[in-house]
Amino acid sequence: MPPTKKKVTKKRVTKITKPKTSPKKTPTNKKFITENDKEFIPEKQFINVYDQDPVIQAKSRLIWIIVGLIMLIIIAFWFWSLKQSINKNNKADDLSSITTEIDDIVKQFKNIVGNTPNITENQNQNSNTTDALEKIKTDVLSQIQINSDSDNWPEHSSKLLNLSLKYPTNWFKSEKKDLLTIANYDLESTTTPEIFTKITITKIDKANDDLKDYQPSNEEIFIDLLPATKYNNKTATENTLSYLLFITSDKNIYRLDIYSSDQSIFENTINKILSTIDLL
Incomplete structure (x- = not known):
C-alpha cells in the first residue's frame, strides 16, 4: 500500500504587541524650582499708616485743638444768647401778667362796690376806696418800671x-x-x-x-x-x-x-x- 501523505496544517501564530508607552518623565526637583522662583517674586512691603511725620502729627493736634475751642465758643455763645432771650421773655411775661392781675383785681372790686346796697349813702367812702386802689395800682406799676430800669443803672x-x-x-x-x-x-x-x-x-x-x-x-x-x-x-x-x-x-x-x-x-x-x- 502506498504510503499516505500526512496533511500538514499551518498553525496561525498571533503576535502579541506590547502597547507603546510614552517615555517616563524624569521628576523635576520641586525644591529647586521654588527656590529659583523666589528670586524673581518681589517681597510684600507694608506701610504703617500710623507712623507719621512728627511735624504732621503736631499740626494735626493743633488743628483739632483749634476746632475744639471754636466749638466751645460757639456752644457758650449759644447758651448765653438763650439765657438772654429767656430773661427778656420772662421780664416781659412778668410785667404783662402782673399788670393784667392788677387790672382784674381793680375791676372785681369795682363790680363789688357797684352791687353793694345803699350805695348812695356810701358813695364817698366807695369813691375813696376806689381812688386808693388806683393809687396802689399806679405805685405797683411804677415799682415794676423802676425794677426794670434799675438793671441799667x-x-x-x-x-x-x-x-x-x-x-x-x-x-x-x-x-x-x-x-x-x-x-x-x-x-x-x-x-x-x-x-x-x-x-x-x-x-x-x-x-x-x-x-x-x-x-x-x-x-x-x-x-x-x-x-x-x-x-x-x-x-x-x-x-x-x-x-x-x-x-x-x-x-x-x-x-x-x-x-x-x-x-x-x-x-x-x-x-x-x-x-x-x-x-x-
Whole structure:
C-alpha cells in the first residue's frame, strides 16, 4: 500500500504587541524650582499708616485743638444768647401778667362796690376806696418800671465809705472824704435848680445826739440784711419825705439823710436805691 501523505496544517501564530508607552518623565526637583522662583517674586512691603511725620502729627493736634475751642465758643455763645432771650421773655411775661392781675383785681372790686346796697349813702367812702386802689395800682406799676430800669443803672463803689450802690442815670453823684451824695434836680428851672430828691451817706464814729428835730420810727428797714434805725423829721410836710437812717456794720456806722420834695413820685425810687446798697 502506498504510503499516505500526512496533511500538514499551518498553525496561525498571533503576535502579541506590547502597547507603546510614552517615555517616563524624569521628576523635576520641586525644591529647586521654588527656590529659583523666589528670586524673581518681589517681597510684600507694608506701610504703617500710623507712623507719621512728627511735624504732621503736631499740626494735626493743633488743628483739632483749634476746632475744639471754636466749638466751645460757639456752644457758650449759644447758651448765653438763650439765657438772654429767656430773661427778656420772662421780664416781659412778668410785667404783662402782673399788670393784667392788677387790672382784674381793680375791676372785681369795682363790680363789688357797684352791687353793694345803699350805695348812695356810701358813695364817698366807695369813691375813696376806689381812688386808693388806683393809687396802689399806679405805685405797683411804677415799682415794676423802676425794677426794670434799675438793671441799667450805673454803679458806684466807694473805697472811703466801704460800700457800693446804684442810682438812676439822670441823677448826679458827688463824693468828698467820708460823704457821698446822690441827688436829682429840676434842670428846667430858670433859677437855681430845685432839689427833687437827695440822699446823703456819711460814715460816723457814733450815732449823733443832735436829733431834736427827729422822732424814732417803729418801721423795720434792712440795708444789706442789716437792721437800720429810722428817725422821721418832725417838721416834714405831708407830701415831703425826710428821715434819717443809722446802720451799724462790723466795721463802720453810717448815717443816711433822705429828702424828697414829692413823696408820691420819688419814694419808690429811693427805696430801690437803698435796696442796692452793698456794704463791703
